Amino acid sequence: MNIKLSYNWIQDYFKTDLSAQDFADRLSLVGPSIERIEKFSDDFVFDIEITPNRVDMACVLGIAQEANAAFSSSEGKFFNPFAKFNYSKFKQGFSGLGQNFEISLLSDGATRYIAVAFSGVRVGPSPDFIAKRLTAVGIKTINNIVDISNYVMLELGQPNHIFDLNRIAKAELKMKRIEKPEKITLLDNRTVRLEKGDLVFIDGDKRLVDLCGIMGGSLSSVVDQTETILITVPVYDKLSIRRTSMRLGIRTDAAVLFEKGIDEERSEWAVKLLCDLLSKYAGGRPASEIWDFYPEPYKPIKIKSDYQRIVELIGVKISRDQIKTILERLGFAVEIDSDKFVITVPFYRKNDIATVQDIVEETARVYGYHKLPSRLSPFVLVKADEKIEKVFEYQSRVKHLLADLGFNEVMNYSMTDEQTIKKFREDVNNYLKITVPISKRLEYMRQYLFPSLFDNAVANQGFVDEFKLFELAKVYFKKPLVEELRLSILTSADYYYQQAVVRHIFESFNIYDYDFVQSQYSFLASRQADIIVKNKVIGFCGELKESLPDTKVFSVSEVNFEALVELAVKIKAVKPLPKYAVIKFDLNFELTDNLKFSDIKTTAFKHLKNLYDLEVVDVYKNKRLTIRFFFTSFDKNLTEEFVKKQMRKLVDLLGVSDKFNF
């Protein structure tokens, strides 16, 4: 959260001659980060970032307390007017006052609640210094009562609320949780719908008079005629406040403070300051006793830690005395017995200090992180997961290979929409679904990458005349629950080009034992195949049924990349170079349903003696082709007759000998 505070105001608690810029720069390195400084007449306004654990700093007093630690005593003097404040004595001053009111609370709704009535107040304008300071930090002045309430919140970080006691029916306040949806009109006249569980106060006529911790209701608010008020200083259950505030989108300063979890002790100072200011600037006087609900009073927290452990974790030997001084200036009490430290945590830090690591942080930040040396972490050998390492290596290789072939890499969201899933004839029930998606477009986890690539092509129509896209990303399955790394490629070319790219990848990974076998995916047109490597289907390849006006055909492939990498070989076994003459033999084949290229290749390598290699040298209409066979022996020169014999064997085995005559 961010909070705006005035530098003059901070000076009430921390008197210093430092320039606003110096103060901000140096404080930011030690504690709260002052992100912006703006000049406001003779004052400066700081915009301060407060981390969630340090809500105690979200006020003038809190910043002054930090400044006390950040600066030396010669640079500034910290003054806490409440240091010697005695609450029980203060309370006694109200005894015997007779204004009646009744409050009932829910035990899970608040951890502390202080209330006191004031009478004879006169609503009017605020004194100048209050108006000016509030205006400086961007809070609109309303009247002295409301302004004082805000002023105390900013000075002590304690949200509070002032009711017009006469506008609360029967002077009864009853805390409750909303059971069925109800409407409330707030101070700023907006009406909101409350839902089950929201924390509110109702009055004696069961009217909603307050939306706890977020904003008061208009029914009981202070108006121009107000004379008797009920000052309340609550500490609400932080989760209830957060839930309601987030749902309604009403992010008042009070709500933001409450949901971070403010401490209960500072409520006492807040009541004191409210009473003082209301007496002085609104002409009010105490009318009731102080009503205080505080079921579990604070007990000081003590941390025992070892000096050696503290300096070991910081990495620099800061002296015992220096640690003590730093902690004391932050408000801790420190006892040292040789290496043993007993540290008492100030009440306003009870929610964030518990361990020696916390003490290390307090010490090191005030000592100065910039004073710590920089050391590389000691070198050690940690065993990598070899399988994962190999995947990373090949991931990089395939990406560069494809980019070198003219492909564009895209990264798409891992989520997709129902329409896309259905378009590619898949069942959404098998998909992992986000319970609260931010958009219908990102609702289901992808199980295929290629539909996203097709969407990319659609989106880029007109900018590009040739598509060569790829994506390497995970897909996510529900049954069973697994993630799979996939490589998908889309081109605006036909099946054969796509297949060539896939083969090129395989061969550059030294995978040669692959095959493409007719498949039946419903989202692909008839030219499609399962990609088989070492008898395992690791993906598919084919032409999409979908096309675009400018592009008649799109082909895609998608493979399980981890399975592919597992089969990849870094350096293939090198074929010995031929020693004797290589004899070439060209043969023309006509492919049929029973005679596929892969049949010829497999049979040839399996059965022909001295076959060194073969390659396709010509293809006509995807059906007739010329294959060149290379024969050689490592012992002797082969004869023409030997090669012919081998080739005759091949056509015999393939059952097509009747078509040849050689």
Next chain:
Amino acid sequence: MDISDYKQRFDQRIKQKLSKSELEALKVEYLGRKGIIRQLFSTLAGLSSLDKKKVGQQINEFKFYIEQKLSELNSKLVEPTQEFFDPSLPKIKIKKGSLHPITYAVEEISSIFSKISFVRMSYNEVEWEFYSFSALNIPADHPARDDVETFFLDYPEDKKYGHLILSPHTSSGQVREMLRLKQPPVRMINIAKCYRPNWDTTHTPMFHQFEGLCIDKGINITHLKGTIDYFVKQYFGENRQIRLRPYDFRFTEPSFEIDISCAVCSGTGIYNEEKCRVCKSGWLELGGSGMVHPYVLRSGGIDPDIYSGWAFGFGIERVFLMKEGLQVDDLRVFYSGDLRFLSEF
């Protein structure tokens, strides 16, 4: 006629500018089957054997002279009928591919950390609440665990691990890496996609982070500082400085926000006598880091009284843009698949 006369006449003929066809004709006239050289040789028949040898040699020299001259002229010939040729014409296009900018950043980051013996790992993106939150000291009621901050998946809740979510940070890899190694030392760099329900010009619901984790005996704040300083100098440049500011994260204690000095104004906050537009008074926010919280070490089965460690998690989109000094008005362009943007890389 003497051979020298022939030579003189030949020289006269080639003094004038000759076209290719004229040169061809000249070649036929002298060297052709019925050409002058042939005729000269035919005159040898009537000579004595001594003269035959002498004159024959002269004719041969003359023949060689002609051949040489003609070939010289031929090579100098500018052919006016030749096809038009512009060597600068880009007639054939070889399509240039591109890698996604994030790929470049990931590769560079991995290599910087591999030099100092950090192992690159990869963990699940669909993750259990346990690893993303509970094990990291983020209690069940923490705001980060709201469905407005984290994507939850519609999947049966696990008794031990809670709900299934999309990991909102790479820190879920911390405890997983501790459990993988069973005991320190740990030196990990985890790079992964992360997900959070924000979608505007400065946020995308999917983004990338890289997470550094180092656990060992005697690890302290100075090691965190030194390692991040090393990374910053390698990735951004030797003259960049870092600073640590106090911050608050549930899974580190102490926690820091890391800033790096601005390259535009050299860390002064002033550029061209005006306030630098790129940074906040000379510094840019890099990301969060801290000393691994004892609770987190315990979640990974490591005794915090013996071991300590540091961790950081930075956004890759962010460091990439900071390094390249790119002004991308709308971060969503990274994942829009817009080829006009992607082909720039």
